[in-house]
Amino acid sequence: MNTSYKVKLWEVRSNKSVARPGKPSKVISYTVRWTVGGREKSQTFGKSAQAKNFLSDLRQAAKAGEAFDMDSGLPLSMLKAATARTWLEFARAYVDARWPHAAAKSREGLTDTMTAVTATLVKDAPNRPAPEVLRLLLRTYVFVPESRRPDLDPDLGKALSWLEAASLPITDLDDPKLARTALEVLAVTLEGKPAAPSTFRRKRAVFKHALGYAVEVGDLQSNPLDRVKWRPPKQGGTVDRRVVVNPSQARELLVAVTYVGRVRGPRLRAMFACMYFAGLRPAEAAGLRVQDCALPEEGWGVITVRKTRPQTNKRYTDTGRAHDERGLKHREDDVDRPVPAPPELVKILREHIDAFGTADDGRLFVTSTGGDFSGSAYAQIWKRARLLALTPDQVGSPLAARPYDLRHAAVSLWLNAGVHAPEAAERAGHGVDVMLRVYAKCIDGQRDVANQRIEDALAA
Structure with a gap:
């Protein structure tokens, strides 16, 4: 690109039409004229204001010591704007x-x-x-x-x-x-x-x-x-303790699910149980396969979470289906997460497999035709189960308003039971700092424990 700092500008020139008998001439356009490195340039506008603004831009660029492109005659800043993509x-x-x-x-x-x-x-x-x-x-x-x-x-x-x-x-x-x-x-x-x-x-x-x-x-x-001096709003992200159910309420809800619908409710009971007893995210539970589960006849089992099946619009997936199989959240694709399964969950999963079998790929929670349950479908089942299991006041409250709240209840239960934060975070698939920030308000009784420890220390 050839550039020059040698720029000369003239005033705007008015262009008039040719006078005719009975029809005087009038201004029809305005031309800006200038030279760059001795080369004459011009640009014509239909309105005076447009020409004056253009001339003003040229003058400001020249006054600022900006280089002009000799081919187009424009200062480099204006040339970039003129050729920029939208x-x-x-x-x-x-x-x-x-x-x-x-x-x-x-x-x-x-x-x-x-x-x-x-x-x-x-x-x-x-x-x-x-x-x-x-x-x-x-x-x-x-x-x-x-x-x-x-x-x-x-x-x-x-x-x-x-x-x-x-x-x-x-x-x-x-x-x-x-x-x-x-x-x-x-x-x-x-x-x-x-x-x-x-x-x-x-x-x-x-x-x-x-x-x-x-x-x-x-x-x-x-x-x-x-x-831009814009401070993003603070991200609370903490769980509202009012959504957290106790174990008795959770069990009532799981039973109520089986009374919703002829087939769908019973098929979803074990999926909801995985969210409560193992703290799985809904997409993690949706991707759970029988080969990922160690389910002994007695005692604790292990669920190894390897894949998730988040739901989105199928125009965004590579498969053209609404559910997209992915690795675990915030982890590499080949990283899994073992989660101990309490005996109660082991029993529920064994009963589910006996009653409904699995999909061809081993997935546990599928419709009677082998498809995925949509988020709206299991949310509707959960909504109806709340009506059966909770009191009217509780139904109108945030208590277990969403299936995801079962996961919140699980992690809160672990922390309240005294499970060390790193262990609880590992089971939940959280970082320790994130988990403590998110669930800080759901840890009951910690103030009394802290007061007693301080009192004991003072007495010593």
Whole structure:
């Protein structure tokens, strides 16, 4: 690229139409003229304000000592903006780069974040499509691999054309104000209510990573979020002790599950039991196979957790099915987690295998046709079981409101029973620091124990 600092600028020139009999001449356009390294350059605009603004930009660049490109006549900053790809073009390339290496749930989160940001980083152009049309276009067509895109109907085709024309240049994000605008969108739900702190932090992390990638590939000079004074909301993450059931309540709920439905409830009892007695996550229980279980006729057994089967939209999975088989959360794919199974759980699992068998691949918890239970299906079973097992006041409370709360009850029980934190964390698949932070409010009686120990020390 040939550049020069030798720049000369003239005032804006008005261009008039040719006068005709009975029709005087009038100004029809405005031309900005300048030279770069002795080469004459010009650019014509339809309005005076446009020409004056362009001339002002050239003057500011020259005054700042910026080099000008001799071919285009533009200062390098303006040349970069003029040739920059749009945010939409960048976002598509970024999603394509991350997609092959991301899990299905991560792909879903990636798409949600990029959809919200991309619908925001647009010009105020006429004929803007409805928000729901833009979201549908971005989620189902723009931010999925080309091989998975559906045929575009006319409405979505028009929306795509509008979006491609209206998307802002990515270089506009060098202004932190625009990055702040995107953060404000991520901080609220579609209904305009504040998003949960964990949701916002997760989406902010995706957006920041995308901007970091833009710096890496040369689209941005620096990450604008580093200059935005926005403190993410504190992530509580602690378990509400009101959701934690005691062992008697847990057993009542497990019995109640068997009375829900003719087949589905009884098939799910052992899955819920794994969440309570072994502290498994729902996706871990869904992936449990008979070959992963040591179930002796008497005494404790062992469940070796090797795979999870999280549920997401099938457009995000490689198999085209709603459940995606993955390794354990926050661990390498080939790392497993042995969890001791108390005799009560061993008995329940043996009864389940005798009654329902297993899927072809050994999975324990499948429908009568061998399929996976959807999250909505077992949540509905659990909701009906609560009505049978709990009092009306308890049904209206947060007590065991979700199947996941059985896991919370399990870990809380271990800690209250005096199980050392490292052992409890290993069984739960947590880091010790995370576990103590999450379950700190669910450890009952610790204050009295601490007081007694201090009293004994003082007496000594």
